[in-house]
Amino acid sequence: MVGRSERESILRGIRGAKRLQRDLRLDIGASRAQRVDVFGCIARMGAMLMFQPLEPLLGAFIRENGAAGIILSTRRPLGMQRFTAAHELGHLFLGHDPHADDEGILRRAPWANDAAGMPAVPPEEREADAFASYFLLPPYLIKEQMELRGWNPRNFEQPETVYQASLRFGTSYRATVFALEREHVIGRSLGQQLRNAEPRDLKRQLLGDYTLKNAQRVDVWHLTEQDQGAVIEASRDDLFLLRLKEDSGSGYVWTFDELRDAGFAILRDGREPVPAGQIGAPTVRRVLAHAERPLAGMLTLREVRPWAPDDDPQLLTLYCKTATSDETGLFEPQREELLAAS
Template sequence: MSRSSRAPRALCRTTIARSSSDLPSSCAPGRRSLVMVGRSERESILRGIRGAKRLQRDLRLDVGASRAQRVDVFGCIARSGATLMFQPLEPLLGAFIREEGVAGIILSTRRPLGMQRFTAAHELGHLVLGHDPHADDEGILRRAPWASDGARAPRVPPEEREADAFASYFLLPPYLIKEQMELRGWEPHHFTHPETVYQASLRFGTSYRATVFALEREHVIGRSLGQQLRSAEPRDLKRQLLGDYVLKNAQRVDVWHLTEQDEGAVIEASRDDLFLLRLKEDSGSGYVWTFDELRDAGFAILRDGREPVPEGQIGSPTVRRVLVHAERPLAGLLTLREIRPWAPNDDPQLLTLYCKTATSDEAGLFEPQREELLAAS
């Protein structure tokens, strides 16, 4: 019997897990590896970063086009030999377990995608760094991943500091931040605005706080600015983008602000996310954006309008403002066109996106691993 086919049996105790009391005792919160005690915080951080660099190199995440792409952390877990499972854990975010010699990682379906991805990287860090089985709650999201904030913050056990540093560096390596800044035309001063940090977090596939910490780590922003940015609430940033449109679930739903700068971007969103397209439209020359492609791809148009032209700028391009929601899972290229209706092929402006819906809110085995098991049965 193959290793992958044994995994569901070995992890069967976790399939109905809801809290730490349902998990194997070996991964209960608070369990510590005695060999880790005494390691300095700096050593723990450096060990976590070295582990992340090693795995990035082994999986070739740091070469070619991969350098500019968000890290497929769920796929990396599978490629590292662990079984990945999603369950409605509460209040836990996730756990790293080892049963009958098989490594497994469980993630809660009850958190937004960015939080799931950071938790996944944290648990992957426990695996790669050789830690004991462990379960984690929301504490991993509230603390800085590289150092405690002076005497005001409680000390973090060494293996937790290692997993924090691993997760931060693995999901947000310096080269990914640099490549995305170049693609988007972001300069350090743009990150003084919480709205920009929030949109960056969606493209990185990380939480807002994790993104602030990584920008601070790479000296894109200073520590004082980082503290200011952490005081902003993503739910408020989402509502500011939407104007008078009522957002019913501000914790679970993200709002993607898409412009011409997103040409060629990979948009991996949760199924309930909203997309605000703000596209310059040369209406004075007869050009208009057409959105038949959106409807054909499975999007519902919730709002469609044009922003008022600023006083004194008559004749300037207008801004088309369209709010959409995907009515079915997405997986493929989407190309929008700005055309003259009477000459649609006359030098159209194009915006091409690769859209993919994440399925991490569904309980069960990670979909590619499930498909592999079904194919082998």
């Protein structure tokens, strides 16, 4: 059971996250459906953001001569980096003392000790945990993404759906499960079952016999027609599995010249077997791709009849952006600003 002092720490963290969301206008307009730009928020708060190959630390919040700074490790996947960044931002915004954090912030739940006998979490750490969880995954973001994707609570009974949701939220798989519990989208018992799933296994299930060399750092985006208009913010090494219904019986095929022009390399291209007894039904085109250069812009794929390409094509438009997280040095926008001022 959560003690009163711990509950108060959690509420202080959530109130702080809500206040900063309002101050930065993150809960207004189209941004309600997009992952929170936590690195940009740190810069907007006037703190310098630095990436360094820290080990075993994940990050740190520092103050020196009245100036604030946050350091993040380059040796962790983007989802872990983003949670660490939000945790350190919580320390900054809530007026905490400087602090360094290791993987303990990832292993504990943001609202209570995981199990009896576990050491108590200091109040400032509990506040920063709750701040990070709420700041990265506010209720409106979960609601907007569920509506866009057509997800309902039953969809989240499948760990595969939770993993794909985590990519769109920009959080780790584990942090996503905690947030879904917090908002009562799923129950605590289901949450515990979901936490037993390993993201690396979910990635490999998506890829089949394709070998995934670095299951920790590489994510696999499963894209379908339901992603129409989606903003895809991926790490540089991520893979993209497109599974698109193709009305080949009527002569329609998906074209992927646009994919290549946007900087993707197609690793595999094929069609899934048609189930027995469903001859003539739409097939599923299955394409695995990898971005060979940083992405930034709109990508539109088309399902057309080759002899009449402008005759009522089916479109899939994605807004793709590479979110770099493994380069050492100052946060790029801050570095560019300093260079421009010099």
